Amino acid sequence: MLFDSTVRKELARSFGATLVVILTIVLTMMLIRTLGLAANGAVAPQDVVLLLGYTALGQLPMMLALSLFVATVISLGRMYRDSEMAIWFSSGVGLARFVRPVLRTGTPVLLVVGLLALLVWPWGNQQTNELRVRYEQRSDLARVAPGSFQSSADGSRVFFIEREGDAAGVGRNVFLLGRSAARESVTTARAGRIEAEGDDRVLMLDSGHRSEQNNQTGEHARLSFEHLRVLVDPGRARTADNVPPKALSTLALLRDSQPKNHAELTWRLGLLFGAANLVLLGIGLAASNPRRASNWNLLFALLAFVVYYNLINLSQAWVAAGRVGMGAALVGLHALAFAAALGLIWWRDHATVLHLWPAARAARAGAGASA
Numbered sequence: 001m002l003f004d005s006t007v008r009k010e011l012a013r014s015f016g017a018t019l020v021v022i023l024t025i026v027l028t029m030m031l032i033r034t035l036g037l038a039a040n041g042a043v044a045p046q047d048v049v050l051l052l053g054y055t056a057l058g059q060l061p062m063m064l065a066l067s068l069f070v071a072t073v074i075s076l077g078r079m080y081r082d083s084e085m086a087i088w089f090s091s092g093v094g095l096a097r098f099v100r101p102v103l104r105t106g107t108p109v110l111l112v113v114g115l116l117a118l119l120v121w122p123w124g125n126q127q128t129n130e131l132r133v134r135y136e137q138r139s140d141l142a143r144v145a146p147g148s149f150q151s152s153a154d155g156s157r158v159f160f161i162e163r164e165g166d167a168a169g170v171g172r173n174v175f176l177l178g179r180s181a182a183r184e185s186v187t188t189a190r191a192g193r194i195e196a197e198g199d200d201r202v203l204m205l206d207s208g209h210r211s212e213q214n215n216q217t218g219e220h221a222r223l224s225f226e227h228l229r230v231l232v233d234p235g236r237a238r239t240a241d242n243v244p245p246k247a248l249s250t251l252a253l254l255r256d257s258q259p260k261n262h263a264e265l266t267w268r269l270g271l272l273f274g275a276a277n278l279v280l281l282g283i284g285l286a287a288s289n290p291r292r293a294s295n296w297n298l299l300f301a302l303l304a305f306v307v308y309y310n311l312i313n314l315s316q317a318w319v320a321a322g323r324v325g326m327g328a329a330l331v332g333l334h335a336l337a338f339a340a341a342l343g344l345i346w347w348r349d350h351a352t353v354l355h356l357w358p359a360a361r362a363a364r365a366g367a368g369a370s371a
Helices: 002-039 045-081 084-090 095-136 250-255 259-285 296-321 326-370
Strands: 149-151 157-164 170-179 183-197 200-214 220-233
Touching: 002 045, 002 095, 045 084, 045 095, 045 259, 045 296, 095 250, 095 259, 095 326, 170 200, 183 220, 250 259, 259 296, 259 326, 296 326
Parallel strands: none
Antiparallel strands: 149 157, 157 170, 170 183, 183 200, 200 220
């Protein structure tokens, strides 16, 4: 009882401190990235905080898994450096005995990782996708503030509105400059709005004038109109129905046997299995020499984490490409990692015995020869 409580308290303190540090670093990086997306016009500025929250929820399973893994390595590594491990080992407690208290402490975290990966991750991606689609389908005139210019995606058109209209997505006193290799046009209208027609986006102008010049012949043309339809974005309209696999629920992925959906399911289950395997792997990687003031075990642990999660992403890519099946990818990668973690713990437990066995055998042989 004393042994279990000591290990669990040490691991819980290390996990809390590690999680705070990792959350601070990752949230700062995600905030910078989200602000960059807003500055580039990919998301609405007013949705930055909301998008940051959805993104943080999506990355939380990996952060929890990394925090638990690092906390395991740090906690047990400190016990090695302070010679506490030597005391436990001399009392007959092997390294395998640490598996139970570590797993008891990490089980709630693993359950949260599974819940986030299987349920919250697709929900957060779906909300993020809806935010981006809704912003992209907004009127271009509604994106700009009155008195500012906005260029189209290809740079061939420049929009300007003097003031916003009474209705949403409607601009008043619209100015449109269009340029191409053959001609240049200037269009002004009393009101304008953008509508979606199939896959195309059309600018509807009311009560205005259009002046056009042919750059090759130099001819000028001017006309007045009550209503003018201008195709501004062919084939770019998107709907929320085209949902990527990462925004589909886990049940929807199970119902659909497409490789890309199985690949996404492989990645989600891989997060859970990987987090559990890393806890076991951390027990074996925490060993250090108390006579050496170094943190090589932590560096090796971080390297193992990077390699493992890159292999999870690689298995997802292989399943999506149809090279391997979902079951083969999950069993092949995570069963191998599980066996490696158990093998490392066993080797740590028996390293001293295996090291001394050849010397003992030689001593017995020498004693037999002398007799």
